[in-house]
Amino acid sequence: MTSTLTPATHRASFSLAGETDARRAVDTLTEVFFEGDAAVAAFERPDGRWDVTVHFAQEPDRDLVRELVAGAAGADIAQTISFDVVEAKDWVKASLDDLVPVPAGRFVVHGSHDRARVPPNKLGIEIEAALAFGTGHHGTTRGCLLLLDHLLKSRSPRRVLDLGTGTGVLAIAAAKSCHAKSCRQSRHQPILASDIDSPSVAVARDNMRINSVAPGVRVIRATGFAAPDFAREGPFDLVLANILANPLRQLAGPMRRHLAPSAHVILSGLLTPQARAVVAAYRARGLVPVRQLRIDGWSSLLLRYEG
Template sequence: MISTLTPSTHRATFAIGHEQQAKRVVDLLTESLFEGQAAIAAFEGPGGRWAITMHFAVAPDRAEIRELVRLAAGDDVADATTFDSVAAKDWVKATLDELVPVHAGRFVVHGAHDRGNVAPNMLGIEIEAAMAFGTGHHGTTRGCLWLLDTVLRAYRPQRVLDLGTGTGVLAIAAAKALQIKVLASDIDSLAVRTAQNNAGLNGVGGRVRTIRANGLAAPEFASRGPFDLVLANILANPLRQLATPLALQLAPSALVILSGLLPHQARGVVAAYRARGLLLVRHLKIEGWSSLLMRRAR
């Protein structure tokens, strides 16, 4: 597992009147402190006031920090500055441990703490608490899983590709539901390792083949294709750019599930794939994100 432990830090916090003043104070403090001595952040709070927080790896000289705040923001703000410490904590793991299982058709994406709570008639997908992305809670992942479940109720593809696999959720879902081998690719080597680890964790390590690839030129695509189901949860621009090479990898009547789109981007993506012979079957919107199911015309 990748360590995501955040070390303990020391913190100084104060509030200030408005955005422009907050920006000016942050700039002054940044110039006054040694590089790397502190991380400074400003957040808007209730009533338009801004909270400014300085995080220090080593306990700072409080009198010195108050004096810097006094020079930057005045006596009242300096006198009201508070100091405390933040204990070491694995914030990613803590966040994932608090996430409730996500249901999408027959699929349930869950953490290790909910492993025993997946109903026997559901397909559980456990995501290791090592990465913050791809937990299934995002609207794009849920949309893809819903569409995948819909597809598999009437269709049994034999050659499946998960393009831009991330944590491997979609590849794992397809491998579990179909009991077949699935090819999963990503441009990021860490994502490839994470997806393979998650596939093993879910008992489909032998069925999910993960590769690092930019685009669709790698030899594995030609040897595993043509694909009759492609899952691509990426972003609008890459999806448009991949329309031509992806269409060349499709079997007749293949289905393609595309996501990572804002609703206003869906029309452009649909047009790009329609120009390559694919027709829109369904447009699903979840939590402000669009997922598309398209079919290659006969």
């Protein structure tokens, strides 16, 4: 493992009540600070609030930062900004130290440094810390894996789609399960995995090769269901979508049009209070909830299409 010592950075942090305010603040800060001068990120917390963090290469003008945040989110929020310095650290080593193997049913998600810790009766999924989302340590990914494991004990879907694949962990799990069942290529076509983000597509393709499932998974860059690949390779017997609540609600209609009769859908990326609205959107399209898992404040759903 190569040591990657990240230089010390200056950080500004604050919290906002909702997604709209967080997006406005991020947009404002991104417009002012050039790429390389600052990195802006926003994350939703389990309680529904949003944390916004800005990392600066050089010590920032604090008054300017407060002025920008005040314009985007109000003077009261600007007064709550905290400034500190993040010391130099080998973040790669630190992240790997934290990424212990994660069991999820028959699956174990692990890094390359933990290959030997995967029990022989489990299906190891090797995922390194990367830019793409999904190492198995987040409650949404683990929830999806547990539901997938539950479903595949009684089902053997022929056409599988991993929508918003991130690191590719769910597609890898489905492909390894198929291999463990000795699925015949004449019955099971390659899994289709898609992501809107080009770096995620590259990471996912690398992970397919690392996990020896590349021939059984095709990874594409696509937004929603717009690419012709979905119509060509569907309708799908199983769709996996670990995204976010709002995009999942918007995708309910397009997804239904790409489902085979009696198909199953596994959804996650939902804070538990958001699950009811997502279920309602899919129930309106003929999908009924079968099972719901709650892990660390996040919900994962298994639904069946009755169309």
